[in-house]
Amino acid sequence: MKKLSLMILTLGVLVASPSFAFAKTNIFACAPEWGALAQEIGGDKVDIYTASNANQDIHHMRAKPSLLAAMRKADLVICSGASLEIGWLPILLNKAGNNQVQEGGIGSVMASDYVPLLDVMQEKADRSMGHVHPEGNPHIHLDPNNILFLSKVIAERLSEIDASNSSAYQSNQVSFENSWTQAIAQWDNEGSHLKGQQVVVYHKSWTYLLNWLGMEAVASLEPKPGIPPNASHLKQVLQDIEGKNVKAILIAPFENEKGAKWLSEKANIPIIKLPFTVGGNAQSTDLKTMFDDTLQRLK
Numbered sequence: 001m002k003k004l005s006l007m008i009l010t011l012g013v014l015v016a017s018p019s020f021a022f023a024k025t026n027i028f029a030c031a032p033e034w035g036a037l038a039q040e041i042g043g044d045k046v047d048i049y050t051a052s053n054a055n056q057d058i059h060h061m062r063a064k065p066s067l068l069a070a071m072r073k074a075d076l077v078i079c080s081g082a083s084l085e086i087g088w089l090p091i092l093l094n095k096a097g098n099n100q101v102q103e104g105g106i107g108s109v110m111a112s113d114y115v116p117l118l119d120v121m122q123e124k125a126d127r128s129m130g131h132v133h134p135e136g137n138p139h140i141h142l143d144p145n146n147i148l149f150l151s152k153v154i155a156e157r158l159s160e161i162d163a164s165n166s167s168a169y170q171s172n173q174v175s176f177e178n179s180w181t182q183a184i185a186q187w188d189n190e191g192s193h194l195k196g197q198q199v200v201v202y203h204k205s206w207t208y209l210l211n212w213l214g215m216e217a218v219a220s221l222e223p224k225p226g227i228p229p230n231a232s233h234l235k236q237v238l239q240d241i242e243g244k245n246v247k248a249i250l251i252a253p254f255e256n257e258k259g260a261k262w263l264s265e266k267a268n269i270p271i272i273k274l275p276f277t278v279g280g281n282a283q284s285t286d287l288k289t290m291f292d293d294t295l296q297r298l299k
């Protein structure tokens with residue numbers, strides 16, 4: 001009798017334990033947009049750890065112990081790649097000793113590998129050019145068509161890693177694709193009047209958004225990528241945009257507003273702070289609302 005109750009107890013613990021019967025697939029997402037997309041596709045079959053929030057500049061993060069702990073138990077890592085996370089991701093991967101998620105492994109998705117990159121450099125990068133991304137611009141998530149590509153990649157990868165839930169991942173992807181395709185049509189329509197409009201940006205964070213909407217960045221507040229704005233460069237920008245019909249200065253939640261404010265006053269151009277990613281403002285609670293809000297603010 002005692003043996004039986006012990007058996008029942010053990011069984012109960014095993015069933016209750018997430019590492020046994022209902023083990024979820026652990027996903028390490030470098031940024032909120034990838035965590036949000038993984039959630040759409042993974043649903044209740046995955047546990048997601050998102051390494052950064054919308055107020056953090058992902059170029060400049062540190063390989064903290066909390067990130068390392070999450071990396072150790074990850075089954076799948078989803079990041080932008082193309083050197084965006086070069087300052088911290090390789091350190092984490094190296095220290096974690098988790099073979100499955102090393103770059104090129106089944107548990108590694110570097111989103112930039114799956115979409116055509118913009119701003120690909122023709123010349124060889126060197127340090128004098130600032131903090132450039134030599135493979136091309138890695139900030140790919142602000143073209144919703146790229147999000148759609150990645151939803152397929154993530155569904156396929158999750159199906160490989162966790163074959164028993166493959167049908168759930170595939171059906172989540174199909175319903176995501178259906179609603180997302182409709183949303184893109186609506187955004188294309190809402191944004192059609194933005195075609196040809198010019199903006200000033202802080203960093204080349206908006207290249208894919210602008211390319212999608214047919215807009216143009218005529219200047220960056222950064223003198224070189226990753227180098228903060230300075231007085232002489234801002235004066236140069238002010239000169240460069242003189243006579244141009246610049247709609248706004250675009251900045252992300254984590255970018256310093258000082259330079260933008262100076263230019264905004266001198267040139268009489270509004271600053272538009274866009275969410276940049278999920279959580280970038282109160283309205284942007286998921287990918288859909290993030291794009292809704294972005295279009296709304298650009299109106």
Ligand SMILES: [Zn+2]
Binds near residue numbers: 133138139203204
């Ligand atoms: Zn960048």
